[in-house]
Amino acid sequence: xxxxxxxxxxxxxxxxxxxxxxxxxxxxxxxxxxxxxxxxxxxxxxxxxxxxxxxxxxxxxxxxxxxxxxxxxxxxxxxxxxxxxxxxxxxxxxxxxxxxxxxxxxxxxxxxxxxxxxxxxxxxxxxxxxxxxxxxxxxxxxxxxxxxxxxxxxxxxxxxxxxxxxxxxxxxxxxxxxxxxxxxxxxxxxxxxxxxxxxxxxxxxxxxxxxxxxxxxxxxxxxxxxxxxxxxxxxxxxxxxxxxxxxxxxxxxxxxxxxxxxxxxxxxxxxxxxxxxx
Numbered sequence: 217x218x219x220x221x222x223x224x225x226x227x228x229x230x231x232x233x234x235x236x237x238x239x240x241x242x243x244x245x246x247x248x249x250x251x252x253x254x255x256x257x258x259x260x261x262x263x264x265x266x267x268x269x270x271x272x273x274x275x276x277x278x279x280x281x282x283x284x285x286x287x288x289x290x291x292x293x294x295x296x297x298x299x300x301x302x303x304x305x306x307x308x309x310x311x312x313x314x315x316x317x318x319x320x321x322x323x324x325x326x327x328x329x330x331x332x333x334x335x336x337x338x339x340x341x342x343x344x345x346x347x348x349x350x351x352x353x354x355x356x357x358x359x360x361x362x363x364x365x366x367x368x369x370x371x372x373x374x375x376x377x378x379x380x381x382x383x384x385x386x387x388x389x390x391x392x393x394x395x396x397x398x399x400x401x402x403x404x405x406x407x408x409x410x411x412x413x414x415x416x417x418x419x420x421x422x423x424x425x426x427x428x429x430x431x432x433x434x435x436x437x438x439x440x441x442x443x444x445x446x447x448x449x450x451x452x453x454x455x456x457x458x459x460x461x462x463x464x465x466x467x468x469x470x471x472x473x474x475x476x477x478x479x480x481x482x483x484x485x486x487x488x489x490x491x492x493x494x
Contacts, residue, residue: 318350418452
């Protein structure tokens, strides 16, 4: 009995030590993120989204924000995105992502680009000022800008998201519902959202060629998207077998490491720099 108590006490102590270590690590990470955002040490990494039936043709690119620490090392988004979601730092990251996305669009007239944002940034005045400033400088960027909002984020304040989208769609901006299937979208809201693009969460896509259950679920999602005139994007496409299966199912676009990892130096960006220095 005493041995059992000692063992349980040891486990609790180990558990507490691990929890404390994780808390300290998270605190250090958030401190580095705050510092990086304050000094605008961020950049976009670009990942291609290709047409399913013509994978040699790009539908658009997604610009993914990357935060750098004081040494220039990238801090993985998975390490900080959840804790900062509700904070001022989260709103500032959304602003910086939009600012860099608009600048890239203005410099690359042939580009169509998706930028992520949280629904919490809708009422954040600096975000809207950033958008207005970018559209005023080059009105054409609005027609080439896609704003991605995750399903979970959209469901926080669905009525506000619906009005926000309606206003900006009148200015030519498109909207994508990101990570669909990962959250709990109420169908009554889904009918009102009027997203232009639906991105199917990767949990349904990985190895879909060998998973009959995910094939059925994805077909159901595709039927919903078709009913509401939404283009579909399959996320996390990682092998040729999944490409064939998804194309046969009728997915419009594909995104994943099979077609390219996110990169801060895509070929078209390098070519633009070369022309500018010529």
